[in-house]
Amino acid sequence: MKILVCITNVPDTTAKISFIDGDTKFNKTGVQYICGPYDDYALSRAVELKEQHGGTVTVLNVGEAESEQVIRKCLAIGADDAIRVNTEPTDSYFVAEQIAHIASQENYDLILMGRESIDFNSGVVHGLVGEMLGIPSLSPVMKLEIDGGVAKMTREIEGGKEDVEASLPLVLGCQEPIAEWKIPNMRGIMSARTKPLKVVEPVGSGLTITEKYALPAPKGAVKMIPAEEAEKLIDLLKNEAKVL
Amino acid sequence: MSVLVFAELDNGLIKKSSLEAIYYGSEVAKAKGSSVTVLAIGESSNEALAIAGKYGATKVLWASDARLNIASIQAYSSVLAEAVNATSAEFVILSKSSLGDAVSARVSAKLKASIVSNVVDLPDFSSGVTVKRSIYTGKAFATVALTSDKKVIAIKKNAVNVVEGDGSASVENFAPALNDADFAVKVTGTHKASGQVSLPEADLVVSAGRGLKGPENWGIVEDLANALGAATACSKPVSDLDWRPHHEHVGQTGIKVSPNLYIACGISGAIQHLAGVNSSKVIVVINKDPEAPFFKAADYGIIGDVFDVLPRLTKAIQASK
Incomplete structure (x- = not known):
């Protein structure tokens, strides 16, 4: 089985967000970058499936050279090789075009990725890639088993879950608890250094332009209500905040 | 150049988040001097869909083929793309949800349309079309220009303050060409808590x-x-x-x-x-x-x-x- 896992190189969930150059650029100073947490689930499941069924896991990242630290970590976790499309991932459509372009050159049985990137949170890349390749896309997938050429999955829906089945190939957006996060061991880290990492140039161009960034207005001071007068909260929510 | 809103149904009724999308769509249409058509897919009724008029829609296209009673991402995307072409819509508006994400993405790829998700405010038409969207999981905002002829906008809850009117929309049957390949994914079981207030929809x-x-x-x-x-x-x-x-x-x-x-x-x-x-x-x-x-x-x-x-x-x- 050939699996392609698309990963994002994103600021850590605890990173302080700020902008520079007249609010036109994200301020990377002091920010720790990680593999997107949803992508980690996708990668971990891909490595488990490889262990069960054999095959290969290729990691794909659309990003600049600074992504390579995170890509090496994915190789250490158990991916066999990696491809980096050398460009800034500026637009969902643009990123999807890169993935579809790479995927169209090989016959992947599964294209896995996180349900969304945690920087832009659009959650649309899997659907775009599925349509560009003319194959089904499903998200958020929380359980994935492969039986012959058929994927048996559980997908989260509003207020519950849905069991679905479909023939491979498929594009899936993943989320917990599809797999336990894998942590690289020393052997994995050593072998990751020599695993192939191919760098290719992008194709096409995006359909949106991000012009400016802004931070939310600072929150006003919290109004504390003594516990013994907790009932007053209801009156405040009704008459002051006007949300009840 | 009209506006098309994809409305999700829950037990035959237009979801609250989709009513918000319809109102958002009507505000976009007002700014562009055009009208709003709504696309509803699946089991419903004329009365339930005519409600869209209260939120500014003039017409509802209803795709009621029984094969569409279970939400299929691919089939719904094909139906929506066909409705976009049938109405020559420039804007496709919908509410962000797991179905909305999937359908809007595939429609964007079908139409080569700019797609922006998590939009928190009405578009600005002063120079092209720009929208304000939430990024970094709500920790910041970005102003994004949509550069294609067709534009898909997925809004976040509370992106617009809805004002209910007293209009009524006409409901027309919409019979798209359905393709077997669009039903390749089979739903084999649904586990849904009933009688609860839906979390993403809740005020x-x-x-x-x-x-x-x-x-x-x-x-x-x-x-x-x-x-x-x-x-x-x-x-x-x-x-x-x-x-x-x-x-x-x-x-x-x-x-x-x-x-x-x-x-x-x-x-x-x-x-x-x-x-x-x-x-x-x-x-x-x-x-x-x-x-x-x-x-x-x-x-x-x-x-x-x-x-x-x-x-x-x-x-x-x-x-x-």
Whole structure:
């Protein structure tokens, strides 16, 4: 089985967000970058499936050279090789075009990725890639088993879950608890250094332009209500905040 | 150049979030001097769909083929793309949801349309078309220009203040060409909690964390939620411990909510949790630890024991009705 896992190189969930150059650029100073947490689930499941069924896991990242630290970590976790499309991932459509372009050159049985990137949170890349390749896309997938050429999955829906089945190939957006996060061991880290990492140039161009960034207005001071007068909260929510 | 809104149905009725999308669409149409058509797919009725008129739609296209009764991402995407072509729509508006994400993405690829998700305000037409969207899980905003002829905009809850009118929309049957390949994914089972307020749709949310000490204590959370007519939610540790189902988990790696009121009970307020709730209009934090970081993000705070405070709030709400 050939699996392609698309990963994002994103600021850590605890990173302080700020902008520079007249609010036109994200301020990377002091920010720790990680593999997107949803992508980690996708990668971990891909490595488990490889262990069960054999095959290969290729990691794909659309990003600049600074992504390579995170890509090496994915190789250490158990991916066999990696491809980096050398460009800034500026637009969902643009990123999807890169993935579809790479995927169209090989016959992947599964294209896995996180349900969304945690920087832009659009959650649309899997659907775009599925349509560009003319194959089904499903998200958020929380359980994935492969039986012959058929994927048996559980997908989260509003207020519950849905069991679905479909023939491979498929594009899936993943989320917990599809797999336990894998942590690289020393052997994995050593072998990751020599695993192939191919760098290719992008194709096409995006359909949106991000012009400016802004931070939310600072929150006003919290109004504390003594516990013994907790009932007053209801009156405040009704008459002051006007949300009840 | 018209506006097409994709409306999701729940038990035959247009979902509240989709009514908001219809109103958003009508505001876009007003600015562009055009009209709004709504596409509804699946089981419904003329009466249920005509409601769209109250939110500014003039016409509803209803694709009622029985094969569409179970939501199929590919089939719905094909139907929506066909409706876009049939109405020569420039704008496709929908509400962000798991179905909305999937369908909007495939439609964008079909039409080579600019797609922007998590939009929090009406578009600005002063120079091209730009929208304000939420990024970094609610920690920042971006202004994005849509450069294609066709534009797909997925809005976040509360992106627009809905004003109900008294219009009525005409409902027309829409019979798209359906392709067998679009039904390749088979739904083999559905597990859905019934009779609960849907969390992503809810205006009011009561959420609880490890401070509740165990799943057996959730009664006081549910009582408060029932008294308010609110949805219940939980923090990540609570869902990880299986105290509550995963679809109630709110936070960076769970559901992102933006209700009018979010009441957090016994949740310390880790940055990953705040990321899922920071676009709520009003946040109330109840925690016995005065140092809980959540108080810094709150509008109202009560330092107290949830086992004492929650039942008293429930009583106060019941008494005020």
